Amino acid sequence: MGCDSHGNLSDTEFSNPLPSIGVYVATASVICGVAMFSDLLHGFRHRKFWFPCKFFSLNATTLTFISVCVKLSLDLNTSMPSRQDQLAKLSSSVFVCTVMANSMPSLGFMVTQDLLMNLMALGILVITDVVNICIQLGTGAIYVFPQEHALVIVLMLLMFMILSFSAITVPATKRFLELKYKKRYEFALKQCPSYAERRKGVPKLKEDLMKFWMMAHTSSPQFVMARSVTCTTSGFLCFLSAITLAEAMVRSYFLQPWSLGFCNGDSDYKWSTTLVLVSQTAAVAIGTVAPASRWLKAVNLRCPFRTKKSLKDELRVESYWVECLAEKKERPLNFWMLHGPRSRKLSHDLNRLMLDICIATQYGIVLASKFFRFISVYCLSRILLCCFYFTYKSDSVANAESSGSNPSTIQFVLHLEGEEEMVDYMARSNRVATDHLIQKGRKKQPVNLIELLEATTLFSKGFEGIRDFDSDEVASLASGEPPNSWALPLVTLTSIAVALPNIKPYSLKKLVKAVNEALVYVNKFEDVLDIGGELANSRKAAEVVCF
Incomplete structure (x- = not known):
């Protein structure tokens, strides 16, 4: 440590922590891979094959993990001569492409400020990674796979552009679908039978629930982003980057390891x-499944034997893609620090020029994505048409699926302009997911709660006592009317029942179990209804008393 015998700084110990840093990078990669795998399992378990982002989304935490994972590709001066060293640099860049494509649906539920901050942070990371790789290609720190690195750099920049310009459409699509949801919601309420009709035995509860679930499912911000043409294109680019890494690994280990000219020795990372x-390759393999599935599903839905659209119709850019940019272009700027008319005019002209460039770029990205999708559909359809049996089978499956859709619920599918051919698919996907939830609910029924609700004895009449206990006829001790809480009177009455003497312990135990099962549903209703937080104190009191 310190200076050597000649007075020079001794750097022999500087590289000792690097293996530990490598373990740290591998651990971060494993965590990201586990999060993406959890999203994959969540999509399969809940029959949501567009794979929403529940565990791995674009936020400050994941961006921090990603910045750790790309440590090796950002290292400019550490000698990395061996085969696994060079492949690790390539895998770090491919990993960035994978996480961008995987987390793209999460843009849908972000607010505008978070969206902007996350994209700025991701942009800084991507640009830094690209610049460092270019420097290493120039200095010779990366001396093999130059074509693969160049391709991954292009894919990374393209995916970041797609990600950024897709985020611009989020406010417009949310506004449009919210307006459409309100109209359909009012229409659905008019079609629902009254409470008295349901009590008479009208078997329409499931059908009514399907209408509301259909609206909630198809207007989900993540689903809207996942089914967009730019998201499906990013899925293919992610798949292409994974293929690039696989090709480099196959060449390195199996096909031409001697011709690549790997140097001898080990890096300081050892x-x-x-x-x-290994960890990043596994994460890339896992993370590619969801984006590639979205792309394949989009291509499959637009095969010629499912829909017939010309190239002109396919390449039409809908208004919501540039609506936000067009609104900003027409909106006057408020530069309070600029006082002169020339400076104000110059700022307005620059603003309009930048927005014109952004609008043109948005048009280019959407048109390129749609054209690529059209080419993919054409190529896939030619492959399928080569085998008559498979094509006939696909037609039969498509017709069977179409006939299985309920016309009464299809009208509640909320879709954007240009998504008309996806209406039937969205209806089927919602029905599959909803049926799965219903089957799951049947396996986990609240048995004690059902017994309490169905009780008709003299002393046990379900929850009718709560209605009498929580009566409006009793004057409030406070000056104002307290908020109408459901959980507090339920817990209060249960506490009184538990405190009563000469009650069988078995009956009390069943009552407590039934109330605990009921509180699960009560809390869900109060979460939705208590928008202003008026029930916060009552709910806290109920949680304290809860058994």
């Missing part, structure tokens, strides 16, 4: 680079 390579 054995940890192998750990990083």
Whole structure:
């Protein structure tokens, strides 16, 4: 430590922590891979094959993990001569492409400020990664796979542009679908039978619930983003980057390992680079499944034997893609620091020029994505048409699926302009997910709660006592009317029942279990109804008394 015998700084110990840093990078990669795998399992379990982002979304935490994962590709001066060292640099760049494509649906539920901050942070990370890779290609720190690195750089920049310009459409699509939801919601309420009709045995509860679930499912911000043409295109780009990494690994280990000219020796990261390579390759393989599935599903839905659209119709750019940019262009600027008319005019002209460039770029991205989708559909359809049996089978499946859709619920599918051919698919996907939830609910029924609700004895009449106990006829002790809480009177009456003497312990135990099962549903209703937080104190009191 310190200076050597010649007075020079001794740097022999500087590289000792690098293997530990490699383990740190591998751990961060494993965490990201586990999060993406959890989203994959969540999509399969809940029959949501567009794979929403529940565990791995674009936020400050994941961006921090990503910045750790790209440590090796950002390292400019550490010698990394071996095969696994060079592959680890490539896998770090491919990993960035994978996480961008995987987290793209999460843009839908972000507010505008969070969206802007996350994209700025991601942009800084992507640009830094690209610049550092270019520097290493120039200095020779990366001396193999130059074509693969160049392709991954292009894919990374394209995916970031797609991600950024897709985020611009989020406010417009939300506004449009919210307006459409309100209209359909009012229409659905008029069609629902009254409470008295349901008590008479009208078997329409499931159908009515399907209408509301259909609206909620198809207007979900994540689903809207996941089914967009730009998201499906990013899925293919993610798949292409994963193929690039796989090609480099196959060449390195199986096909031409001697011709690539790997240098001898080990890097200062030592054995940890192998750990990083394995963890990031696994994360890339797992993370590619969801984006590639979205792309394949989009291509499958638009095959010629499912829909017939010309190239002109396919390449039409809908208004919501540039609506926000057009609104900003027409909105006057408020530069309070600029006083002169020339400076104000110059600022307005620059603003309009920048927005014109952004609008043109948005048009270009959407048109390129749609054209690529059209080419993918054409190529896939030619492959399928080569086999008559498979095509006939696909037609039969498509017709069977179409006939299985309920016309009464299809009208409640909320879709954007240009998504008309996806209406039937969205209706089927919602029905599959809803039926899965219903089957899951049947397996986990609140048995004690059902017994309490169905009780008709003299002393046990379900929850009718709560209605009498929580009566409006009793004057409030306070000056104002307290908020109408459901949980507090339920817990209060249960506490009184538990305190009563000469009650069988078995009956009390069943009552407490039934009330605990009921509180699960009560809390869900109060979460939705208590928008202003008026029931906060009552709910806290109920939680304190809760058994």
